[in-house]
Amino acid sequence: MESMMFDTSLLNEPMVRLVVGIVIGLVLGSFTTMLSYRLPRRLSIITPPSTCPTCQTQLTPLDLIPVLSWLMNKGCCRHCTAPIGARYMVIELVTTLAITAAFVALGFTPTLLAAIIGIMAVITYTVIRCEY
Numbered sequence: 214m215e216s217m218m219f220d221t222s223l224l225n226e227p228m229v230r231l232v233v234g235i236v237i238g239l240v241l242g243s244f245t246t247m248l249s250y251r252l253p254r255r256l257s258i259i260t261p262p263s264t265c266p267t268c269q270t271q272l273t274p275l276d277l278i279p280v281l282s283w284l285m286n287k288g289c290c291r292h293c294t295a296p297i298g299a300r301y302m303v304i305e306l307v308t309t310l311a312i313t314a315a316f317v318a319l320g321f322t323p324t325l326l327a328a329i330i331g332i333m334a335v336i337t338y339t340v341i342r343c344e345y
C-alpha cells in the first residue's frame with residue numbers, strides 16, 4: 214500500500230505546482246464562469262451541458278477550454294459565429310490566474326482548498342453584483 218501513495222514531495226516542486234495550478238485553474242475558471250451565468254438566472258448548474266446562448270449548440274469539451282478556444286475562434290461561436298462576450302473570457306482568465314497563483318504560493322495544503330473556494334466565491338459574487 215505504501216508504494217501506491219502519492220509522492221508528496223514531488224507535488225511541492227514549483228514546476229509541478231505551476232502546471233497543476235494552470236490545469237485546475239482552467240477547469241475551475243470555466244466552472245466559475247458557468248456558475249456566475251447560471252446562478253442569477255436560476256438555471257441548474259448540473260444540467261443541461263453548456264450551450265451557445267445564440268444557436269443552442271451543445272458545447273464540446275474543446276469549446277469549453279477557456280481563453281484558448283475563445284482566441285482560436287476569434288471570440289465567436291464555432292457553430293453559428295455569433296459573438297461570445299469577451300466578459301466570459303475575462304472571468305475565466307482572472308479565475309485561472311488567481312487559482313494558479315494560489316497553487317504556486319500555497320502548494321498542496323488545506324489552505325489552498327480554502328483559497329480556491331474563496332477565489333471562486335468572490336469572483337462569482339462580484340460578477341453577479343456587477344450584472345444586477
Ligand SMILES: [Zn+2]
Pocket residue numbers: 265266267268269270290291292293294295
Ligand atoms: Zn452558437
